[in-house]
Amino acid sequence: MSYRCRICQSPVLPFMSFGRMPIANAFLRSKAEFETEYFYELKPALCPVCKCFQIVEIPRPEQMFHDHYAYFASTSAVMSRHFAAMAEDLKKRYMTGPDCFVTEIGSNDGITLQNFARDKTRHLGIEPSANVAEAARAKGVQTLNAFFGVETAKQIVAEHGNADLFIATNTMHHIEDINAVAAGVDILLKPTGVMIQEDPYLGDMVEDCAYDQVYAEHMYIWSITALNNAFGRHGLEVFHVEHNDHHGGCMRYHLGRKGQRPSSPELAAALAKEQQLGLDRAETYVRFKQRCEESRDRLMSLIDGYKKQGKRVAGYGATAKSATVINWCGITPGHLDWIQDSTPAKQNTFAPGSHIPVVAPEHFRANPPDAAVLFAWNHFKEIDAKEVAWRKAGGKWIMPVRKVEVV
Ligand code: DWN
Ligand code: SAH
16 A cells, blocks of 8 residues: 655655554453454555655544543642743743733643633633643633634634734644644744644654554654744745653644744754764664664563563553553553553553553552553652652652663
8 A cells, every 4th residue: 555745745655564463552442342343444645755754544532632632731749840940931932922822732631721720821622622621620720622724723813913922732742634733823822922742753763762652543653854844835844843752752843933932952962962862864764663663662672571480460551652562562451450550541541452451559559560561651750659658668660662671
């Protein structure tokens, strides 16, 4: 089958396949749903022209983002603090004029915009998943329940005027039609407006072989080079970047209208590192495929080792990214008795594809396993601090990606 790049329409060829995959956040509420479960083949590719890392087959947006979306960003206190700090930094950098207006796509449960609503800054979230949008409104965050695109941008300008700031954290890899988003940003932003994008960085994923960031919602994993190619077509460019270690390594991109702001030294250094990592070269992903296979085999040998000793193994954190690990590695209810998760919407369901039961943290307390695969490894510090008693009693984490090991 032939595929074309979603950004520049050039022919693209997948460099590997993670095989038959369910929708990452499509937790099943009953066994009756097993027989109609949706699967697709998860195949990543790098566009040889615009250098965009993307997956070539994806479910329809409505299948992923709807009125029972499973991810509530505010489940993490660490991420709540992270986005509160980001909001204060952006106010100082870009919102010093009178009557500023800030917009955010993927505003989810208001984790970021609540920091603007609190000081009565004009704001608007654009969030297509109705349940999380409702949670945002409950916090006093103005939220439009819609998918962002050109028409939504025009509607917002007509009703609210142009924006000083357009924020998209952990969202720009969720939207198939990036050209429509970029065109929408060009319509929505004031002439001196700034777009802030932050999401898992291709450099970290490749360097650490954190392949679990690849799943249906994450139809792109961005690099600076690819983002500049995608937004350059709409008169926008990256002028500054900031790297952080959240979600296994994220890049925060500051974009403005071309030629409007000087490029920062941090941008030059990050671009040089992209060249050194070979993010734009096909051979990098030939090696990436080999490392994914080695990672899979290592994880299964660790889990099988515990099972052969008659030990009990569970999962911790029914993350979206765990769907890739579980279904790529072939992890079944025979390997993991259950997966605990603090999100009520995920509890008492079955994990996508594997149908491993998802249970509440209380179940973990009442039935402590010998080891737990930490699917929410990106929250290690926050979680390890919560489970001190279990750890003192000998509980071990099995780290599923990056350095696959028992800690
Ligand atoms: O891009 C996305 C990121 C931002 O969030 C979305 N596509 C979906 C989602 O991805 P994820 O599910 O991999 O994100 P997290 O933040 O790694 O998910 C953590 C999971 O672990 C949540 O379901 C909550 C759970 N959890 C827990 O059980 N105990 C989290 C913490 C901190 C805890 O203490
Ligand atoms: N911003 C939060 C949540 C990210 S999860 C954080 O950084 O943690 C991704 C969010 O993007 C989901 O809430 C999803 O519903 C939303 N989303 C998906 N497609 C979208 C689109 N076309 N426009 C706006 N939001 C979208």
